[in-house]
Amino acid sequence: MFSSSTDEVGDTPECRETWGVSPMDRSEPNETTSYCPPSTSSSSSHQSLGEGNSSSGHGLSLPRMASGQLHHSYTLNRTSSSLLATTSDSSSLRSRGVTPKLRRTPGSAGAPGTHPARTPLTDHTVTSCSSATSTCGASVIVAVVEGRGLARGEIGIASLNLKCPELILSQFADTGAYAKVITKMHILVPLEILMPDTASEKGKGTKLFNLITENFPGVAFTAIQRKYFNERKGLEYIQQLCAPEFGTVIMEVQTKYYCLAAAAALLKYLEFIQNSVYAAKSLKVTFKGSEQTAMIDSASATNLELVVNNRDHRSEHTLLGVLNHTKTPGGARRLRSNILEPLVDVDTINIRLDTIQELLQDEELFFGLKNAIGHFLDIDQLLSVLVQIPKQETIQVAEAKITHVIQLKHTLDLVPRLRLVLKNCKTALLKAYSTSLEDNRFDMILAQIKTVINEDTTYLKGSLNMRTQKCYAVRPNINEFLDIARRAYTEIVDDIAGLVNQTGEKYGLPMRTSFSTARGFFIQMKLEGVVLPQGRLPPEFIKVTKHKNNYGFTIADLMKMNDRCDEALREIFHMSYVVTCQLLSTVHEHIHCLYKLSDAVSMLDMLLSLANACTISDYVRPEFTDTLAIKQGRHPILERIVGQQPISNNSYISEGSNFVIITGPNMSGKSTYLKQVALCQIMAQIGSFVPAEYASFRVADQIFTRIGVDDDFETNSSTFMLEMKEIAYIIHNVSDRSLIIIDELGRGTSAEEGIGICHTVCEFLLSLKAFTLFATHYLELCHLESLYPNVENQHMEVQHTRSRDTGAESVVYTYLLNRGCSEERHYGLRAAEMTALPSNIIQESKIIASKVSQQLLAKHHSDPETQRQRAVYHLATRLMQTARNSRLDPESLRMYLKGLKKQYEAELQAAGPSESMDTEEE
């Protein structure tokens, strides 16, 4: 990008063929897509500051770096938007109810004369980030393409965050491909979605197109001509743009045609809307299949309030809100994406847990790191601008470039401090980051920066501060004209201060000089104790504003001085830009070490944040076994909401007892408990400690939830359809290592149908090895325990108290989970008693209901043979589990086995005549 060397992407004819004038481009007569070697660069689109700003009088020419940039450029001097599909497609999109609200794509240069870069700002994109909005913001453009004919169902996705130069590729081809694509896209929070025009041909969309439009109703779709989804071009792009550090990805993706095709369309579109190109060898390119992370579908993420609170989108009562104590935007983004896509590799999780443990044990390290991390800016965003080459050079571009150099220096200045903090760390991950920071490129770039940038130039908050930093960033004696311009600027600023003083003296008023980006220098005056001449402001004071007790205004002379100030600044920025461009051209080839830094800072920030959460509440380090066992687990968000520890509960799910039915009256805490288990599982899989006294988890490859929505706005039938869709999704996608949470299935239909559906779904799920927690009001389902040995009934206990005075009964919720089916009967009728329903109707209902339940209960007791088989099954599964996981010493193991024997005998006793235990004991 910044180099003038020609060997990276040469201007050889071969290179022109592969990179510049590809068949794709040639076939487009109305586009002037062309490769522009330095000598032939278009003067209209690449006008130098010197040329364009002849009024400066210095006649400075375009810095070498700018022409060097063009070396690697893939320049689009577009006059038309032929990249986009014809209007018929967009109208077909609109006819589907997609009403785009337009806004400028963040990060787009938007220079005059270019195609206006517009992407939609949608309700979805605004709200779905909520607590994470400040950190994640919708700035991701996603391209999606599906195979045709036999390859239908093979789907490639390419996405790029405008604030982070990482191209992420994914490809799905298995049965759950559609669901995975939707989930992946929800996680990305797209600002805009690109699809081939053929996906929505003649107003009749493909299955994928329809799914996407349904799931992202507010996000803008852009139909791109299918020919731009070109896998060969995609591979070329990646070979050209991928930074060498991430080069192995090319091996990974070279036969993944659909994600390559999506990448081609995406990168081309980005060039088009941003009016800039990515520099050669500058992008981080990664392939993310669905294997490395656990899948949490978007409905489940919503149900569990992972990143967005369902009642108030701005509320921090989410898992992200509980765990987010990050100091940098990169750290917050990383935490968010980890929560939505937890890890599945136990070693990686344990490495993170080791780090958190070290942070918790070593206070000096914890606070040292927290301090060091807190000063970092958004490194991804910085990288993003450093690797982009603007196609037009304006004064704004020049000013921004100087800011970027200052930010780069500020960032690199922080590296030694970070190294120092990590010097004596002990755990593997911290050591690895410590080593990665030893990379001498950090020092090399900083040393080069310091040859032209003042030692004490740094990033500061406040527009005037930053303006001053930019103005004096370049060392003196590097450019004679720059020094002269700066002297002129200083004089004008001094004159402004003098003018304000004089004016104050003239009117006898206490005036001071202020500055804002919009107004430049202006005068401020407090009204307190001030006597105005003739009781009003003198007419000389113009553009008066009043805020609380403060007047802001200016005078004609000050406005003129502001203009002179701006003129001087323009020259300063222009000349500083030339110097900074030269500087960047010398450091650009090393700039990719910032990817390492970004990775280190965001990960350290996230782990610090997770450690921080442990200091606020009592969390414990989880273990990973083949059993889910939580002792005194708590709901992490409820804990935050109520500000005290909620009632804790134990959980136990193993292969031999993998289906738990939970009953209990309304408001007894069933949903809370279910969510608590899922949230703890997710926390453990991102490498966080969990709110419990002890916790062991089996790694889940997928987490599904089906949780009843409040039906205040849904009709019964739509509630039912939603339930059925969600349950169908689970049934189609479940695996033996999934965790499933189902709360109140079958509410949206009649009781018989509801019970029927629940029964069948339960039988299907309990035939798998997945762990399922199933909460229901249908007590009839409890008899599944007597039919299947791996089913266990549990219930939320409630107590009844009767008032001595009135005799009225009231219910006390204990929120405690106990073995067995809920004894509570007819709590619906109790609720009805509170209403105006006549008492004779209630009495009659009670009699009928109790008859029905007696009949049902009679059927629940299984025959002795089944009970015996059940006892044997339980013993066998516990013995197997012990053999696999036990870390007990021989004596404790003997005691444990004795306990198992007793339990087995008791179960047999309950079943009927006892059997000999000799065989088991041996």
Ligand SMILES: Nc1ncnc2c1ncn2[C@@H]1O[C@H](COP(=O)(O)OP(=O)(O)OP(=O)(O)O)[C@@H](O)[C@H]1O
């Ligand atoms: N473990 C707990 N500790 C303290 N409070 C709790 C606990 N569990 C639940 N609660 C409180 O009880 C309320 C009701 O809980 P929840 O919604 O989980 O009940 P439910 O049995 O699922 O009810 P329904 O069957 O009507 O959906 C929660 O909003 C919460 O305030």
